[in-house]
Amino acid sequence: MFGVVIRMGNPVMDGGTAGRTLMGMADLLRPSAVRAAATLRLADHVAASSGNLEEMAERTGTRPELLDVLLRYLVDIGLFRRDASGQYGITDLGTPLLENSPESVRRHLSVDGLFGRADAALIGLTHTIRTGEPCHVATFGHGYWEAVNESPEFAEALQHADESGLSWDMETILESYNWSDVDSVVDVGGHNGTLLAELALRNPGLRGTLVDLTNVVEVARRKFSAQRLDDRCEAVVGSFFEPLPTGADVYLLSAILADWSDEQAVEILRRCAEAANPHGRVLLAEVNMPMHDAYLELWIRATMPAPVREVSELVALAERAGLRLTWEGPVTQVRSMLEFAPTTP
Ligand SMILES: C[S@@+](CC[C@H](N)C(=O)[O-])C[C@H]1O[C@@H](n2cnc3c(N)ncnc32)[C@H](O)[C@@H]1O
Structure with a gap:
């Protein structure tokens, strides 16, 4: 007063x-x-x-x-x-x-929803600027992706937001890599299955396993069913900080590492290296956040760590995880394509 x-x-x-x-x-x-x-x-x-x-x-x-x-x-x-x-x-x-307006923004703005909650944490931006810790973590005690998996509604919200399909230059992943030699792929943190489904549709001999957290996996399963891919694509609940399904030809990490600190990124890569041993490959299809848009970058930094890493930094992280570079693919404005093999049997 x-x-x-x-x-x-x-x-x-x-x-x-x-x-x-x-x-x-x-x-x-x-x-x-x-x-x-x-x-x-x-x-x-x-x-x-x-x-x-x-x-x-x-x-x-x-x-x-x-x-x-x-x-x-x-x-x-x-x-x-x-x-x-x-x-x-x-x-x-x-x-x-x-709710039913064609231009409805109600769900997006609701503070009970995924995006509204993330926005509400922005009040802690000063904390992020001071410490580098996402204010989402400081406010809610956990990160953005844990929140996605907290409530089925949050995962649905993300699915609606992702209905744009093959976003973030996924075409580069589909076209630049030689998928014709690949029988099995584990899409680590494969989200709603858009990318794995497209890979399977374009490569009829390919089988895929998507690993992600609970609610997202439900969304992916529904997608595989709807596209009649259940016989070749499965979605399993798991964490990339825990052991992954073993023995696949390729462990795909698309747009994953940018959400995690260096230490966590090395842990994720190490899990892939362990599961890929001895003949598998780890395919990094990392996103590069557009640096020119400070508004977007601030929002992302407040929500998740999202460090933007150079190819040399990605290679260094992979080496720390027991991986050696075997192929350097295109580096576009939004993607870096790198393939690694485990160094130790
Ligand atoms: C930025 S999205 C990338 C999704 C997808 N690979 C792509 O290229 O669009 C990050 C994904 O990692 C998942 N994720 C977060 N933490 C995870 C964990 N500990 N284990 C497995 N998946 C996780 C999220 O649920 C989300 O689907």
Whole structure:
């Protein structure tokens, strides 16, 4: 209370244009109110409501007097309107908060959802800048990928976000490597199965095993079934920090290491080296984050470590894990293709 009073009497708030602009840029209330509206599904409740605030509070599990303040503020910022009788309605700007709007952003903004939670952790950005630790870890006690696997809804959210298909230059993985000699591949951290399914479709002799955490594996299994690939592609629950299925020709790591520190990356590579012994190969198809976009890079750094590594650094990590470079493929703007073989039997 006193803080509010002090801030309202602050000359920065009352005067200087730049100060006001900055205070507006740094404002946290507006985004929090928009996200509260998304989380509480207020647009849908307003659309279905008879106008009775008590009833809407009951449905949203909120306190009527505070729900009223929130709705009034959302009117002030143009997401809702209120007629003379006090009945609320949705404006054009507020329409994407409806669950079934073609442009719906409700799930994305909900603080109960995967992306909304990750965004909420951004308040700890200073911690990340100081320490390098993702503020997601500092805020929730675990990383982004553990969160994905915490709730089936989170994995589904990721699947919807990934419906774009072969993203991040996956075509380079499919086309630059000689898959015709490969009988079996383990897609380590293979996610929703998009890449493995495409590999199997383009290489009819190839069998694949995808290893990932629980919820993601469910999504991958459904994809393999839908594409009638169950006889050649399986998805198994496992961690790349634990022993992996042994004896495959290729252990594929696509866009994995960027999410982990050097020590963790070496551990993952070592698990692949152990499983690949003695004749298998480890194929690194690492992503290179676009450095020119500071906004994206800050978001990613706040959410996961995502170090951007040069080819020489990747090779050095692999050597620490008992792997030697056997093939250097293309290095595109977003991918580095490198093949390794275990050095020790
Ligand atoms: C950035 S995605 C990469 C997915 C995929 N390989 C691709 O190229 O799109 C990272 C994947 O690693 C998985 N993952 C995270 N921690 C894991 C662990 N300990 N063991 C296995 N998979 C894990 C995540 O669930 C996610 O599917």
